Every structure is written in C-alpha cells, then in structure tokens.
Amino acid sequence: MRWFLWLLLVVALITGVLYGVGRFLLPNNLEVTRTASIERPRASVFAMINDLRIAKEWSPYYARDPDADYAFNGDPGEGQSMRWISNVREVGRGRMSIVSSSENEEVQSILEMGDRATLNSVIALRPGENATSVAWTVTADCAEGAVNVPCRYMNLIMRGAVGAELESGLTRLKTLTEQLPNVNFEGLSPQFDTIEPQNFVYSVVETSAVDLTEVNRAEAMGLEQVRRFMSEYQLTEAGPLVRVVTEYDQATNRMSFRVGYPFSGPTPLTVVGVQLGQTPSGEAMHVLVEGSRAQVRTAYAQMNAYMQAHRIAMRENGLPWEVVHNQGAVDGSTPTRLEIYMPLQ
Known part of the structure; x- marks a missing residue:
C-alpha cells in the first residue's frame, strides 16, 4: 500500500510539473510562417490565392487526394468558401473561408479542419526584383479551460507538421504560377x-x-x-x-x-x-x-x-x-x- 501512495505522489508531481510547464512556459498560440519567391508579378500570384477554386490546385491536401469532393460558394475574394470531403484520413473533411482580401497584397482565411482544429491563415505578397515574395503564416489560439494546457502541448507537436504543409503548398503554388505568362497585368481592370x-x-x-x-x-x-x-x-x-x-x-x-x-x-x-x-x-x-x-x-x-x-x-x-x-x-x-x-x- 505504501508503494501505491508513492506512485500517486510521483504521478501527481509529474502531472504538476507538466501542467506548470505547459501553462507558464509554453505559448498559448501556434504560429508558423514559411516563405517563397515566385518569379512572376504579384498580380499573377494573387489570382492564384484569391480564388479558392484555383487555390485548391496548389493546396497540400489536394495533392494527397485529388479525387476529394469539393463544393464552392461565392465569388473570388472576401466571402468565398470551400468545403471538401475525402476518404483519405489525413485530408478528412473541412471548410475554408476567405474573411479578408486586399488586392495584390494579402488574403486572410479561416481553415476549419473538421472537429480537429481551427486555423487562421494569412498569405502576404510583396513585390521584389523580377519576383514576388510570398509569406504564408498560420496561427491558432488555445481556448481557456481544461483543454488549454493539452492544447499548448498539441501546438508544440503540430508546429513541424504545419510547417511541412506550408512548404509543400508554397512549392506547388510556385510551380503552377511560374507556368503562367511572365506579364504584369496589375491595374488592368477588365x-x-x-x-x-x-x-x-x-x-x-x-x-x-x-x-x-x-x-x-x-x-x-x-x-x-x-x-x-x-x-x-x-x-x-x-x-x-x-x-x-x-x-x-x-x-x-x-x-x-x-x-x-x-x-x-x-x-x-x-x-x-x-x-x-x-x-x-x-x-x-x-x-x-x-x-x-x-x-x-x-x-x-x-x-x-x-x-x-x-x-x-x-x-x-x-x-x-x-x-x-x-x-x-x-x-x-x-x-x-x-x-x-x-x-x-
């Protein structure tokens, strides 16, 4: 019986340490940024990210399951949304919505991964020397309550996986965009x-x-x-x-x-x-x-x-x-x- 009390004490001590580390040392939010340089004008890149019907083509999830079912609602830009359902477990089901769009500069979206996570996405464009600099940032905040500390540990685990997804998506975005004509149509207004x-x-x-x-x-x-x-x-x-x-x-x-x-x-x-x-x-x-x-x-x-x-x-x-x-x-x-x-x- 004595050994059992010691075991409980050790478990409580470890739990307390893990809670303290998670609560006071681990960040409450996840933030991952990856960048790429695309050798096309930013108007071409913006066209590829501001329309979810096109964005799905370079999405890392589309690469895993091109046969997933997609449904779209709304015109390109703010307010457009996309839902998908896939039999591939890593893809699953989810919804993406554009919440803010600044022409040729930035697109902000919310990504709902079923009941697993809700992520905020920001893709920012900056014109460079014969290229466009693209910065893709994904963030998520942990809710308060009992899930807060486990969420902080999960963010720590997810950081590498999210970074790999962003790198994969940016690589596909670069490949597809650089197949377009190298012509700057910014300000065309058709x-x-x-x-x-x-x-x-x-x-x-x-x-x-x-x-x-x-x-x-x-x-x-x-x-x-x-x-x-x-x-x-x-x-x-x-x-x-x-x-x-x-x-x-x-x-x-x-x-x-x-x-x-x-x-x-x-x-x-x-x-x-x-x-x-x-x-x-x-x-x-x-x-x-x-x-x-x-x-x-x-x-x-x-x-x-x-x-x-x-x-x-x-x-x-x-x-x-x-x-x-x-x-x-x-x-x-x-x-x-x-x-x-x-x-x-």
Whole structure:
C-alpha cells in the first residue's frame, strides 16, 4: 500500500510539473510562417490565392487526394468558401473561408479542419526584383479551460507538421504560377458584359502584323471600299469602327482582319467589293486602351495573361475584336483610344 501512495505522489508531481510547464512556459498560440519567391508579378500570384477554386490546385491536401469532393460558394475574394470531403484520413473533411482580401497584397482565411482544429491563415505578397515574395503564416489560439494546457502541448507537436504543409503548398503554388505568362497585368481592370450583335459592313484585309505603316495603308484601302458602299446604298453608321481579327500567323508575321462599321438601314440585296454580316456578340471581357499603338499590343498580352491566371477560357473558335473610338497616329502625336474584346465561353 505504501508503494501505491508513492506512485500517486510521483504521478501527481509529474502531472504538476507538466501542467506548470505547459501553462507558464509554453505559448498559448501556434504560429508558423514559411516563405517563397515566385518569379512572376504579384498580380499573377494573387489570382492564384484569391480564388479558392484555383487555390485548391496548389493546396497540400489536394495533392494527397485529388479525387476529394469539393463544393464552392461565392465569388473570388472576401466571402468565398470551400468545403471538401475525402476518404483519405489525413485530408478528412473541412471548410475554408476567405474573411479578408486586399488586392495584390494579402488574403486572410479561416481553415476549419473538421472537429480537429481551427486555423487562421494569412498569405502576404510583396513585390521584389523580377519576383514576388510570398509569406504564408498560420496561427491558432488555445481556448481557456481544461483543454488549454493539452492544447499548448498539441501546438508544440503540430508546429513541424504545419510547417511541412506550408512548404509543400508554397512549392506547388510556385510551380503552377511560374507556368503562367511572365506579364504584369496589375491595374488592368477588365469589364465583363453580354454584347449584342449589330449589322456590319466590312472589308477583309490581309497584311503584315508588324509593319504599322503597312497595316494602316491596307486598312485605309479596305475602309475606302466600305465607305463608298455605304454611301451608294445610303447606309448610316450605327457605331464606331470595328476591327475583327480572323487569323494571325506568328511564323510569317501576317494577319487578316475584318474592318468596317455597324450600320442601320435596309440590308442591300447586292454586295460587291465588301461583305455583310454581324459584329461579334455574346459574353466578353473587354478593356479600354488609351495611348500609343505599342500600348495596345501590351494590352493584348496583359489580357491573355489575366485570363490564364484567373482560369478564364476564351470561346472556342472565338475571335477577338476592337471597337475603335479614335484611330490615333503612328507617330503617337494623336493617342489611340479603343476597346479590346475577348469572347468568353
């Protein structure tokens, strides 16, 4: 009996020491940070973290079970949530919600791992030298009461595991983001609308894709035919000049496009030298560009990069088109002002 009392005393002593260490020496919160440098502009990285439909692709849990069931609610950014259910024990079930989003700077989320834990996540972006610095921090606080001290010990154990998860996720984020075009589209501000078709009289122009003088000359010849036809048949312009790209051959630097005007009035029964049709229509992403011709080309590259980063698909066999409000001069003395449209699925 005496030995039993000694055993109780030893157990009580050890328990007291463990409680004291946990209560007064171990931190009440878990905080783990991992960093990465991604060789893409921060707008591309932000697109990958601000939409949970995309974020799941680089999540360490997705890597463990790509066949898990996912359900999403809300648009990208603040308020969007994602639920998942997996038969893989390490993945289990959970919910992630974006609680705060600062464009191109930071995304804050809450991660609920079933009944196991609730974690706070902050991913911060900082522009660097030809790269974006990414810092991913996960925190958790222990509740008061009987679970407080065990929770502190659990945080101590979880620290290494959480760090490994963050490193895995950042590695996948870096790999996927660096597959995107290295084009900075920050500040692009595209609009999304449903565009109605209009009757359209146009000429087909085939010309160099790089010689702007030649492009202007060929387009002017095509427009001369269009204006002559419209005058002859008393057609009224129903909108600005429209230019529809139909083909671009990068190998030969040649392109063809339709150029002309929407019109109102009876459709002519006879057509010579020009063609009749309708302007492109349907769901489209569009951007207003004001500046030099070089800026117009830059805008095309930015729109393409934006669509890839946000997983926005162009309509199959869809043709980009331009609505030209001001043609502009080749020498830049008069700025170009036009809208570029990309047809969407």
